[in-house]
Structures are given as structure tokens and as C-alpha cells.
Amino acid sequence: MAYNVSYTLAEALGFLSDTGARVIAGGTDFFPALGEQAAPAEILDVSRISELKTISREDTGWRIGAAVRWTQIVQAHLPSCFDGLKLAAREVGSWQIQNSGTIAGNICNASPAADGVPPLLTLNAQVELASIEGTRIIPLAEFITGVRRIELRDNEIVTAILIPDLPQNAHSHFIKLGSRKHLVISIAMVSAVVWTDADQRIEGARIAVGSCSAVATRLPNLESALLGKNTRDISDNSQIWSEHLAALSPISDVRGSKEFRIDAAQELCKRAVLASFKSESPNNG
Template sequence: MAIDTAEFVSPRTLREALDIRAAGSHTVLAGGTDFYPARVGKPLTEPVLDITKIADLRGISRTDDGFRIGALTTWSDIMAADLPSGFDGLKKSAARVGGIQIQNVGTIAGNLCNASPAADGVPPLLTLDASVELSSVGATRVLPLSDFLVGYRETALRSDELVTAILVPSSLANASSEFLKLGARTYLVISIAMVAVAIAFDELGEAQRVRVAIGACSPVAQRAHQLEADLVGRRGDLGALVTREHLNILSPIDDVRAAATDRLDAALHMVQRAIRNCRQ
């Protein structure tokens, strides 16, 4: 019996990739850590655009106003990069993505485009005020990460666009940052809850800029804006100021990993702990 095979294209330049993206309905392949497990034992039935050979999309560089993380930058690349303290939370999240094999090939843009509520990279990037660069043949636009992620496994990516970079401003680059993840085991696990925090202190120890993000407790990871505002200008044990009311933004579900009430309890304690772990 004949088996239909799909088109598989692997350009070496961004322009080629954008032309292909504009002309068809190709599924984009980056690290493949979500793509391949979903197709085990099955022939490809959709056209595939493999962007892994586009060298310009990989790496981290400093810009005039911050940092540029190429879409194909892997979790191992992030862990090995010489980055300031504000990225410590992102590095810790990178170390909790799957195992070493996944970290070596999984990409930061793939993590965002998959748009899982439990995507490890999202909370720390939210605390860094990250934006997503989207490119097409005719234009480039930049969206805040919170606007790029529009719902459960939904993004604002258009059918003719590719994510080309994640842009991080320098405003929180030197902040103290933390990332905590709760799962059934230490590695190779989907989160029950996760928390990222970034706090910029002044010379007196007062919190001047605060970012708190919680993942795996809502369809999309959430910033705790009211909590952030309540902590600005405060010093001392900031974790003691966190209340359950600050987490009313969350909408956890019951599933095989945890009950919704357990997720909320865990998130509260993790936020308190992560804030306490951030030091001047």
C-alpha cells in the first residue's frame, strides 16, 4: 500500500523561510521536542518547514537597549551564556526543561509557540518584560509576551510569520531573580505550579521594581500586578506581605497532577519563598 509523504523543506536563510511560510501552510519545526513525540509511528501528512539550519536565528547578543535571544537559542545555550543576575531565573527554568537531551535541542521560541500553560520559559520571561519579534516577508512587528500568548495553546502568530527573536530590555537585567517549579519529581516532569520573581532593590534595600509571574495555574501564565505594586517601596521580609488575595488572578484546574486547591496553596508558598530568595 502506498503511503503519502509530505513536503519537507529546510532553508538556510531567513528570507527563504519567510517566502515558504508566506506561500503555504507549513508546520514549523525548530527543536522538534514537541513535534516528534506527537507523531511517533506515523508518516508526516502535513508540509514541514524545518528552520534548524538558519544560523542567524540562534544565539544571544546585547543590543543598545537590552538583549536579543534568537528564536533557535536552546536551553543549553541559555544556561551557558554570560548573562547578568536578572536572567538567573530564566537559567534556572532552562535547567528544569526535560533532561539534557531536550535542553540541547529544545528552543526558547518553540517553548513560547507551543503555548502550554506549563511552559517553563514563560514566567521568567514575563518577569523580564520580554517581547516577541515576529517577522514576515513584508514586515516585522514586536509584541509583549503577554500579548503574544492569547490563550490555552494559542498565540498571536500569523500564518505568514515566524518568531525570530525574544527581546529583553535592560531595565531588570541586574535585578535579583528566582524561579521555582513544583512537580511530582525533580526532572522530566510537567509543572504542578511554577513561580518566577525579579526584584530590583535600591541601595537602602527597598524594592524599586518588582515582577512576579505564576505558571501552570491558569490557561496562560499570569503576572501578579497588584502584588508587584504592593511590594514597591517596601523592604525587609517581602514574602510576609503576600496574601491569597494577591493570587485571585489564577484559575487552576483539577487534573491528574494536582487538585486546583493544592495548586493555589502551592503557588502561595512558592511566591513567598521565591520573593524571600531574592536578595539585595
């Protein structure tokens, strides 16, 4: 499509159906992955579709347009359960990458180390997909099916990420462990959402770990083991056992051995849960 113009979602879906174009948004994954190859003849740039560029409040949750960039997420006024996603947004590459890269591009690239996936899993995110045939919605946990594999048909684009409401007192946190502070692919990362009862005991917990399996994954055994616990219980390391991490299947690579990744994930889970008890928004606007 012509450069430097915006177009409607309907126009974009028609163009995709007619041409089988490759879809891009910020291009921060797409263009580096091309390497020496020439760019495809037909490219659909979804960052030019105005309907996809906003974060909005809906009846039962939040709608994050597919072309929303990481910087927008950092700057948006969102409830405290989004703090983990905001912390992850600040870890994606550098400011330049955060100004170009989108949340949908991150999940569509389906890297095991995609920073957006663990916090979105703890928010029970759903993915909205559209084609000229209509719209469908699937859970993020079913959308990413493997390394660089997603549940997306040739004529579809991701149009939004939908986040159902959580209790108002739900807080969240995200921790990324890398070999340096910035511009780094994680060795392990953990996102946690926690809400408590009147006695400050955990009433609900969602924990997700990235870079420790082909696809980032929730830890249901740990989530149920944490129910009823308070901060003192969690501070005692014995509350988070290796059995709670059974869903993980890390590999050994240049960044770390699988044994180190499991140890790191265990410690990061503890820190992320403790931080979620007292989380304050990293930036609300």
C-alpha cells in the same frame, strides 16, 4: 526544504509563503504531538537559519534568536536578571531535551506549564515575528492568547525574543514544583525579578505564575504590595495574601487540586521573592 543544509531567513520566509509548511525547531513538542499521524509533507526547520541561533546585546536590551536552545541559555553570559530564565532552562526536560528544544518552540507551543513563559513575562519579553511582508513586535503577554493558542499568522515565524534592559541590581529566581525533581510537568511554578533601593527595600518587583491559569500570568496586585518591603517583611507570610493571587484560576487535575495549587503558588511566591534578594547566577558560562 533539503535536509542537512542551512538557509537564510529570507529564503525560509519565501519557502513558508509558497508552501504553507509547518514550522519546527527542536521538534521536541511537535513530533510527540503528532502521535500516530504522518508528518506533514512540507516542514520548515527554523533551527537551520543561522540568523536565529544567537544571543546578542542590542542598544536597549538583549536579543535571543528564536532557534536558541535551552542549553545555550544556561551557558550564556547574561545579567543577573536572567538567573530565573537560566534556572527554568535547567528544568526543561532532560539534557537531551535542553540540547534540542528552543525557547521560541516553548512559547509557540503555548502550554500552561511551559517553563520558559513565567521568567520571560517577568523580563517583559517581546516577541519578534517576521513574514515576507515585514516584521512586527508584540509583548509576550499578548502573543500567548490561550492554551495552545498564539498570535501568529500562517506566513509568519518567530524570529527573536527581545528583553529590554532592567536596572543592573535586578535579581531573579525561578521555582518549579512538581511531583518529582526531574522530567516533570509542574503543579505550579513562580518566577520573580526584584530590585532594591539603598536601604534594601524593594523598588521594583515582577512576579509571574505558571500552571495556575490557562496562560501564565503576572501578579500586579502582589507586585505593587511588595514595593518598599524588605526581607524581614517578606519572611512574614502575611505579606503575601490570597487576594494578591486573584489573577490565578487554577484547575484541579491529576497533578493537584486547585486549592493546593493556590497554596503552593502563595508559598512559591514568597520563596522566589526572598531568593531574588540574594540571587547569585546559577551559571554564567
